[in-house]
Amino acid sequence: MTNTFDDIAGYAKCLFIIGSNTTEQHPVFGMQLRQAVKQRGIPLIVADPRRIPITQYATIHLRHKPGTDTALLNGLMNVLVTEDLYDHDFVANRTEGFDDLKAKLVEYTPERVAEICGVKADDIRRAARLMAANKPTALMYAMGITQHTSGHGNVMSCANLQMLLGNLGVPGGGVNPLRGQSNVQGACDMGGLPNVYSGYQNVALEASHKKFEGAWGVVPPEDKPGLTVVEMMNAAIAGKVTAMYVFGENPMLSDPDLNHVRHALESLDFLVVQDLFMTETAQLADVVLPGASFAEKDGTFTNSERRVQLLRPALHPLGDTLPDWQIIAKLGQQLIAAGVLGERTEAIQAAPHGAWDYRNSAQIMEEIATLTPSYGGVHHWRLEAGKGLQWPCPNDEHPGTPILHIGKFTRGLGKLTPVDFLPPVELPDDEYPLLLTTGRVLYHYHTGSLTRRAQGLAAIYPEGLIEMHPEDAARLNLANGEIVEVTSRRGQVNVKADVTEKIQPGVVFMTFHFAESAANLLTNSAYDPIAKIPEFKACAVKVTKLPAGACENC
Amino acid sequence: MAVVNITVNDQKISAQMGQTIYQAAAAAGIDIPVLCHHPALPPEGACRVCLVEIDKVRNLQPACTYPVTEGMVVHTASTKVMEARKFALELIISDHPLDCMTCEATGDCRLQDLAYAYGVKGTEFEGGRQHHYAIDDPNPFIQVDRNKCILCRRCVRACNYVNGVEAISVVYRGFNAKIAFGADSTMEDSPCEFCGSCVEVCPVAALWPKMSVGKGRPYQTRQVETVCSYCGVGCKLILHVKGNEIVRVSGADGAANHGFTCVKGRFGYDYVNHTDRLTKPLVRRYLLEGKPKAHAAETAHALSLPGNGHTPDPDMEWVETSWDQALGLVAQKWVATKQTHGRDAFAALCSARCTNEENFLAAKLTRQLMETHSVDHCARL
Ligand code: SF4
Ligand code: SF4
């Protein structure tokens, strides 16, 4: 996020939520947004294909078709430009590329966008005017924006809109992606990505290469990025990747096109999984290492606001389990002992941060701080008291950065980039007439390996459902609670129907929390060419009603 | 903001315009007891426990709602005040079960603390009646005991001003007044999202986490402040620990959550000590016996129900090992992978649910020791 929860809840004059089911996925922030609407009376615009709970408070609900976000955003910007409602000062002083963008936007009249998105042209106009009249607007988005083959373009469009409105670098504004998991932000920050070292230091840059080689003694020789998740799976099937290490992840439920993932993991010679439970992925492993839960270890998480906060151990690790950092550190030592670097072992012994003899997680953070400019002032001792530290926090005196891009963008001028609307790669046709979109519910989390083992949560939301509009249900002669078979080009699952007007006709919705009705058996692993995020939010399916008792699992 | 000078118990303090007497006194370190008031919620003025005497104002006034004005002189502990407070407490307690011996809230009860401080014992008022509500509401999270409810409306305000779904209200009047969910229905049939903010603010044991019943008194537990393991909001939580078990979770005053949580953060903790937890490293037998791996067709079927994770093939049986043995074996295998198939034959997925320190080490291991950039995680998923 460019901004913080508090400044959005306290100072935004208008809220625009697109592709985020905020009250269910980021509930505490969702509550704060709901309060901002109720207590300060600010307008709320929600763009979502489903009637998600927060739409109850919306001034305008733009119920667009899944996968048409760029068209919608372009439509809003078209209105800002044609009606001359954009922020001239901001555009002139802080951005470049306006003319190119403007030229592109001409194609996206509200009328044309209305047709693409299935919303009213007037609603697009009203929404744009509302944002222009109530500044600043805070824009929030989540996976509804990114999990498309056009995800990268969607993200750029969000930034375009906020730049046109001049809503960056001010309290109550910003482009605010909400992170789905406790430490997604941190995992990216720490270089858990194939193209960057920690702090987004690009592996392709000579300087990063030199820096890490100097610090660690050895780094990969080449400057081209490694493989992304989806690419790893393809490489496993091709026999190019033969060993994998997976910790705290369950790709056998979380990744798209599960049959493909299974095939990939089964093709490996050697799979090591480190987790709390015998997950669907762990069942395919050759070695399973028992990790520790959040309550059994210390360390830090970085939340959506870029705020680094300290975890404290409350319990002794259960049985023989170990905090994950200890397991990884021991693995490092064992690898060195087993001669993984041959003669070059000396190089790491001579390097200032080459070694693996960590005594505690605070010491690891010291290494992070030394090698990561944006975490330069982050130390456990600074996190003991107070409100955590928001990066960039370059040194020990720095108080952290609650709002990004004040006065200036990192690259200087903000780039306005024309983006074309690209439909999802797989659209409904005669054979697969419905569009499946996926997500989560309030009571469960991700692949369910934790929440389905939490008694209360499992009791209140015991099984997966497929949401279907009454019109579509009527065509199948389907009643609420009946079992259907859902089929895509990649797989098939049986699941109970939830006939509801929350969803629009022609679209169905499922979660990926439940292995018995795993939506990701159906989803498409086609991904955005730049962000490499798979298209979870749109694929074509067909639904048929099953006779009562036809399915033993449901 | 404009400064207002007031005097509290002969002490001159400067307050902010718009503050209540309670807020101004609290800021100056002067303690005024409150019961229905909660600092995170708008004041209600329902219990009259916070009464104070104000010069030139005829009646005693509730400090939690009364605004400060220039030159105001306030007495918070005069005899008149103390007696009025005691009376207010006696009234509340006359219809309260007084089963502190077995009550969940003992040691963590605002009413008990005040009764103790003001020496209030159970007093029967002439014609006083006692409630006998059935305890409970059929939901998995929150126990509702209306016999203990003092109608302070903290829960109502928390539901309105913290969460916002407005699931709780007080229905009926006089002796029949009670808290109700939705249209006087069950919590599940109301708009309730089970965030537990009502439990967080309830001053007594009228609303209590079901999972914590009988699990220990506050003074028998250790309280550890940490960060929620679920979503990216990053709420700070307090884990209440007894033995080696979490017995309750409450909200800590984090920058993101200001003392409140959602249903997952507050009630989703029991997976931590679940009997399904893996407690020892597990290695397939074929590895221990130095045999080659039998491929795909024979391996376990992952998308199966729990308990179906084993295969009939004895070579693929799981064997519990020591850490040294398991890690030694993994290291050998990875070294062999690198030597036989090259650096790019290895890939790692790190975790959006593990710490920064852990992810940093995993990326370091992949890059420095395995010498590949193929490390990713499910940020994209
Ligand atoms: S349930 Fe608790 S918080 Fe709600 S009115 Fe009763 S005593 Fe107050
Ligand atoms: S308590 Fe709820 S909103 Fe807060 S971090 Fe946990 S899951 Fe997210």
Ligand code: FES
């Ligand atoms: S605390 Fe002031 S009236 Fe209850």
